[in-house]
Amino acid sequence: MRGLGGRWKIGTLTSKYTFENSMLPIEKFPKIDAHFHSTFNDSRYQKIAGAFNVRYININTDADVFPSLETQEQVALSYANASPQHFAYICSFEMNNWTETNWYNDVLASIKKSIQNGAVGIKIWKNIGMGILKPDRSFLMIDDPFFIPLFEFLQENKIPVLAHLGEPKNCWLPLEKMTSRRNRAYYEKHPAFHAYLHPEIPSYQRQIAARDAILETFPDLTLVGAHLGSMEWSYEELAKRFDKYPNFSVDISSRLGHLQMQAAQHPEKIRDFFIQYADRIMYGTDAYNNHEKLETSLINDWKYFTTREYCQSTEVDGLFQGIQLPEEVLYKLYFSNAKTIYSRLVF
Ligand SMILES: [Zn+2]
Numbered sequence: 359m360r361g362l363g364g365r366w367k368i369g370t371l372t373s374k375y376t377f378e379n380s381m382l383p384i385e386k387f388p389k390i391d392a393h394f395h396s397t398f399n400d401s402r403y404q405k406i407a408g409a410f411n412v413r414y415i416n417i418n419t420d421a422d423v424f425p426s427l428e429t430q431e432q433v434a435l436s437y438a439n440a441s442p443q444h445f446a447y448i449c450s451f452e453m454n455n456w457t458e459t460n461w462y463n464d465v466l467a468s469i470k471k472s473i474q475n476g477a478v479g480i481k482i483w484k485n486i487g488m489g490i491l492k493p494d495r496s497f498l499m500i501d502d503p504f505f506i507p508l509f510e511f512l513q514e515n516k517i518p519v520l521a522h523l524g525e526p527k528n529c530w531l532p533l534e535k536m537t538s539r540r541n542r543a544y545y546e547k548h549p550a551f552h553a554y555l556h557p558e559i560p561s562y563q564r565q566i567a568a569r570d571a572i573l574e575t576f577p578d579l580t581l582v583g584a585h586l587g588s589m590e591w592s593y594e595e596l597a598k599r600f601d602k603y604p605n606f607s608v609d610i611s612s613r614l615g616h617l618q619m620q621a622a623q624h625p626e627k628i629r630d631f632f633i634q635y636a637d638r639i640m641y642g643t644d645a646y647n648n649h650e651k652l653e654t655s656l657i658n659d660w661k662y663f664t665t666r667e668y669c670q671s672t673e674v675d676g677l678f679q680g681i682q683l684p685e686e687v688l689y690k691l692y693f694s695n696a697k698t699i700y701s702r703l704v705f
Pocket of ligand 1: 393395417644
């Protein structure tokens with residue numbers, strides 16, 4: 359394939375999925391789902407890997423709704439050990455007992471061990487900034503001096519950080535003002551996470567500023583903003599961060615609909631954004647123990663990215679047109695950026 363270093367070939371295959379003007383067969387094009395969750399062994403992912411030529415980065419997460427981190431890591435390792443060409447993982451650490459003196463020793467030792475076992479990065483979650491309180495009852499933010507030794511360690515050891523910090527901007531708005539049907543449904547169901555109802559939670563702007571402070575203070579740290587770095591509402595704001603912080607990249611997981619909303623009026627602007635920042639954006643589905651969501655996302659997102667067909671989404675009112683990205687851009691988005699950014703990947 360031209361410009362792709364011969365890594366993959368289209369050949370003469372016809373795709374069983376018909377996309378009117380996509381020249382690329384979805385089954386053959388190499389993909390990495392850089393934001394995926396599976397917390398129990400499920401053989402269906404191996405089949406989907408074969409059917410769609412997709413590999414997975416299983417993201418361990420320090421959240422109450424997930425099984426323990428120990429279980430998540432065991433499961434992630436069993437996938438990776440059984441099929442290292444298809445499964446990798448990103449480890450995490452517990453914030454429990456963060457005020458105790460041995461927390462740092464234990465956490466740095468556990469991160470070292472996970473990296474030795476094959477983890478390609480570490481995940482930090484929104485409990486930092488939106489949930490954990492300091493002894494003085496203020497919220498522990500990611501730019502708190504407490505975390506300086508952690509980021510120094512990660513920067514020095516070239517361990518990438520996948521940061522889910524903050525939430526969609528809609529989280530700070532009343533339900534009727536939210537721009538996304540999906541966000542509205544989610545916060546209606548989970549009022550505990552709806553920041554608008556909890557004015558004590560630091561503002562959206564404070565969450566983003568705390569993350570930006572880490573990018574600024576640790577310029578050699580590789581930091582990936584999960585879910586478009588929680589700047590899903592404005593591709594222009596995201597572009598400003600890319601311009602300012604060369605160490606910053608994002609995955610699109612669970613937030614592509616927000617870009618499609620912005621593209622509904624001016625599809626070319628979003629297309630230009632994906633082209634201009636082609637090295638900084640990774641594909642991801644955020645499928646969580648949900649093979650149906652995984653398959654549906656793979657197919658729908660492919661249609662959007664590779665064709666000019668009209669697409670539909672549960673999140674966007676009406677039809678919107680696909681952006682048919684150049685093949686080189688697709689290759690970066692779907693495959694090579696994840697390999698570059700998570701350089702420990704073996705697939
Ligand atoms: Zn996720």
